[in-house]
Amino acid sequence: MRADFLLAALATGAMAAAVPTNGKPNPPKDVDTSNPFVGKSFFVNPEWTGKLTQTYNAFLKKFDFKNALRVLQVKQLSTFVWISRLSELSRIDDAIAEARRVQKRTGKKQIVGLVLYNLPDRDCSAGESAGEFSSKENGLNRYKEEFVKPYAEKLAKAKDLTFAVVLEPDSLGNLVTNLGIPLCAGAADIYREGVAHAISSLQFDHVNLYIDAAHGGWLGWNDNLPLAAKEFATVLKIASSDGKPKKIRGFATNVSNYNPFNAKVRENYTEWSTSWDESHYATSLAPHLEAEGLPAHFIVDQGRVHLPGARKEWGEWCNVAPAGFGPAPTTNVNNTVVDALVWIKPGGESDGECGYAGAPKAGAWFDEYVQLLVQNADPSVYKWF
Template structure:
């Protein structure tokens, strides 16, 4: 862990001489480094919880009252992020805003809504299970900016009564750190950088907190990859400073765009605090996601980037479920991970969150009979309920 530095100014005067110059007038206090999740309720997405009615019915049919009741508890209180992965899914933002406002009126508690922005041209360049709708060879970057980013930004800008935590383009920059030997990734690199830089520039609102995707400890957490990852992230943030936000005419004044930090383990299965250290992590200092955040933090700070993290714990593998870190698709056995919380015992971690909605398949791989990526897989979600972290039902 890395303690937050503070500056204490002590003024003492043993004696005062008439001719002494006056003390300087204090300037404004520096802005506080406020965790945007602190003191807010993590938004519970009714669109996701409604899907769990199928899981509840399955347990009831099996006569499993214990797990059926667990499903009801999950539906009531577990927060997940809302994914916007296609232009046709931009309405998901409208639905989330409406539901979050209703929850605030019902409970009197301020909401923070988790969103994922995920529609780069040539997306998923190294795997292909989650290839998107846009291709750079077909004016994909231009469409991404005008038809996806612009309405995305307009929708969140119009809801300043809510806070948003937005994860930018899972897996993209991780591929640029480690997979440039793949021709498709090498070709996609400038598109990824420009696309994400435009997203950063377009979402500079006080109530929006941006977290760039930083893959996970098994991918970028190796000692050789940590400085390369930080440099790649810094390159994109710097690039965003040269981009004019939507609606502005001309380059405008020089600006410095801000991100809050980084998201790790999105759609993956790594534990935040591993109870058992798996054999395949032997040579890594980032053997769970808490250690990965702590390992990456100093390299981010050296590049002038904020070392703040959110960590996806929507699904966590059970010990022994994987033979190697590279297994990422519908890993089993697994369970819902720790409930979203800002109590992390790691000063660089803002919150544990559920970014990947449990029950949505990773693709037709891993678990036998798994459907296409994004499709609901109720047999799998039943397993997640049965193996869930106890904090989910507390």
């Protein structure tokens, strides 16, 4: 996934659908505003942790016992489960079964993180993560009937669990800044209708929806912040067009990116932005969301964080190095609008054949890079040393 940061945000005056004029969306008064992550155990995905066995063995072969033991600690941490193709819908069943097993064994309520990611004409600004549906081949209807419908049905049957679902990374961000790209301009209405349909289909009390809000280097500029909030409001209005207000919990930021939550060093390329790390981005975006009647709650992806000096500009997004696993998932954050730091992007799955030397295609396991993430991980990841 990629954002074309060089395209001017003000060019978005050509948005394919204007913000409706029938007032701002108001969340239902009976919506529970409590943080859904508090008091829950974050779901640990065995599919991802199983892949880390390769990393563990790689360190052992080097007689690097310190980092081998660190891998064992990483394997105890939570990551989100990505559902990005029809063939991956079964991952929901696997996650539900595992979460129930752990919940029964430990007696602790599980919150399962999922990503819903399969819009027609997906990843319109880059193509590294292009999806399986095309708008020219009945893609929107297939997305609704073959992907979102069974997705929702599976979650509806698991009321004994709590879910946090991130909706369509990068999609609405592209509508704020990248309508100068023909594929993005052509996909605008499809993106809006598709995300709105997903929102409408997942209106369950045990499901907490977080619309993807890109990241501070993309939408965090002063000119972009109000445009982003209006775009999100437009989609929620479409979802509520049947006269029944639809709820979301909030927004997800930094998905699959490398921005720190609290930057230890302010990079030179952030000089003119108030959103110079993801904590500042959440704080900057919050009042614009509230002005549109939207809930200002955030989860922030810290699955991978670049080391200071690793990038010369925010536009470097692919297998950035050096980088490390970011802060361990937690609700202990010093920001009142942030629900939790989470690992949405599973570290080790390549961004594409770009960035760090030898990178495989998007989604493929890149063990050399995982070893780098282990060696450079945030200290909070390791309980022992």
